[in-house]
Amino acid sequence: MSRTDECLEVVDRYSARNYAPIPVVIHRGEGIYLYDVEGREYMDMLSAYSAVNQGHQHPHIVDAMVKQVKTLALTSRAFHNDKMGPFLQKLCEMAGFDKALPMNTGAEGVETAIKLARRWAYRDKKVPADQAEIIVCEGNFHGRTTTIVGFSSDDGAKEGFGPITPGFKAVSYGDAAALEAAITPNTAAFLVEPIQGEAGVVLPPDGYLKAIQTICKKHNVLLICDEIQTGLCRTGNMFRFQAEAVTPDVVIVGKALSGGLYPISAVLASDALMSVFDPGSHGSTYGGNPLASAVGMAALDVLVDEKLDERARTMGARFTAALETMASDPRVKEVRGAGLLIAIEFHEPIAKIKVKALAKAGVLAKDTHETTIRFAPPLIISEDQVDAATKIILEVLKAPVKVPSA
Ligand SMILES: Cc1ncc(COP(=O)(O)O)c(C=O)c1O
Structure with missing residues (x-):
């Protein structure tokens, strides 16, 4: 054998x-x-x-990982570590955002963005309690948690995992008019992939990202871009939203944030939006750990340096x-x-x-x-x-x- x-x-x-x-x-x-x-x-x-x-086993990232793993891997967020701050600073400065919230997998990043949008809707937009809606796209892929698969259009991903989380509705991808028609006073956010990767590399029409930004601004709806697959240089820009000079309210990154050496994701947003999170409202034992942070910093260096x-x-x-x-x-x-x-x-x-x-x-x-x-x-x-x-x-x-x- x-x-x-x-x-x-x-x-x-x-x-x-x-x-x-x-x-x-x-x-x-x-x-x-x-x-x-x-x-x-x-x-x-x-x-x-x-x-x-x-690339696999990039020497700069491997070296950073080995050095850090011999020093300190995990503190939890009960204490500070000396690597998370510099990592988030680098990420925020590269992406042009005020603040970042580190998590581990992409799906956790998406869940974080959903929580952010809902809290913002109740606190700032004054949506009645438990009525916030998030609009998503048909054909989306945002991960595998029970909430996320609930708004997937892939039956195989959701069949048998109900009851599904309420508060989501789907519109046709690439159709800005459909987004505008679906918005109600209770709409908190529009969650969208700038290119749908898992759906088979589906590109929206030119001008779509600009159009959805305009619509979201007009209706006081947060534009959340899931750049977990498209971001970090994959599509020819650091982020795909830059291809149309758009600035989303919230960006989710993951995957290449570690160059494949560790699960690292993060949500980026303004100071004002990120302030919806207070101590105890969100977290993860491994999120922002020193090993992840050292790896993340090195992975970002490689994207820029090369x-x-x-x-x-x-x-x-x-x-x-x-x-x-x-x-x-x-x-x-x-x-x-x-x-x-x-x-x-x-x-x-x-x-x-x-x-x-x-x-x-x-x-x-x-x-x-x-x-x-x-x-x-x-x-x-x-x-x-x-x-x-x-x-x-x-x-x-x-x-x-x-x-x-x-
Ligand atoms: C656009 C997008 N969002 C979210 C995810 C989920 O990431 P993870 O598998 O790390 O949870 C993926 C994974 O393929 C993805 O492509």
């Missing part, structure tokens, strides 16, 4: 089946490369859903241009994306088959919704690596396949 088979057998026996990964068992990573337990090399075109923007926003733009254009050579293939519906968040959509449900074939050929990518494959390599990818990856991708995608019957 191969080492891969042994690993899969143990997982099959002991792990809950809440994922269906392709049967590759990764042991080691470096830069854009991953190596399985048999030593096979793969190019990572997923970056752990955009958490590894800086100009990964610029790199996402240039490498993204090169990657997209290569994929667009398939545009004349009658099976291809669309190639789309921003920076290095790229998708190719087929007319046929062949994404899973193609993703498995790609893995066999040494390229790891992810299918979404049967017809779409997402490519999101680490942003440190070089020109030669883009060329090598897209050469394999084009060969695999062009090969004929038998379409699975419905």
Whole structure:
């Protein structure tokens, strides 16, 4: 029995089946490369859903982590630590916000933003008690907590997990007029992904972000941008909202805030908005711990020092241009994306088959919704690596396949 088979057998026996990964068992990573337990090399075109923007085991982040882990890892927020302040200062200054609230996972960041919006609605907007509404978008993905899956439009994510949390309603993504029509005096916030990543890299029409900002301001509704996947250089800007020179009221970041080495998320807002939180109103044992803070600072340094926003733009254009050579293939519906968040959509449900074939050929990518494959390599990818990856991708995608019957 191969080492891969042994690993899969143990997982099959002991792990809950809440994922269906392709049967590759990764042991080691470096830069854009991953190596399985048999030593096979793969190019990572997923970056752990955009958490590894800086590349696997980035030496600057690893060094910061090792140094800090030997000194102090966790105090809880019962005491101060000497790393959280400088980390949040760096994050706030980079993003142009007054204050940040550190958490761990993206979903916790989203929950934090929801709590912020509700408290603000009752305290400042004078919405009657327990009547605050938050508008979300159809096709959203904001995480997996019971509240968040309650307003998901993905039945698989919510089925059997009711009763769902009230106070949310969904409007069509990319439709600013639908947002305005849905706003009531009780609307606290509009929660939106600047590009819907999990939905299959769905881009709203140009001008959407500007339009929703104007509508939110007009109706005294908070604009909350979930930049957990799109932020931190992935789409060619430090934040996607910068592509339309928009300033949201609240921004949620996660994933690449650690470069893949630790779960770190944060919510950014003005002083006035953040003041809705007082001691005891919110928190997390691990949020803002010194290890996370040291890792977060180093991860932010890498984004800036290596100009990964610029790199996402240039490498993204090169990657997209290569994929667009398939545009004349009658099976291809669309190639789309921003920076290095790229998708190719087929007319046929062949994404899973193609993703498995790609893995066999040494390229790891992810299918979404049967017809779409997402490519999101680490942003440190070089020109030669883009060329090598897209050469394999084009060969695999062009090969004929038998379409699975419905
Ligand atoms: C836009 C967005 N929000 C929230 C999340 C949830 O983050 P986490 O899995 O860290 O809870 C994700 C994860 O894919 C995401 O893409």
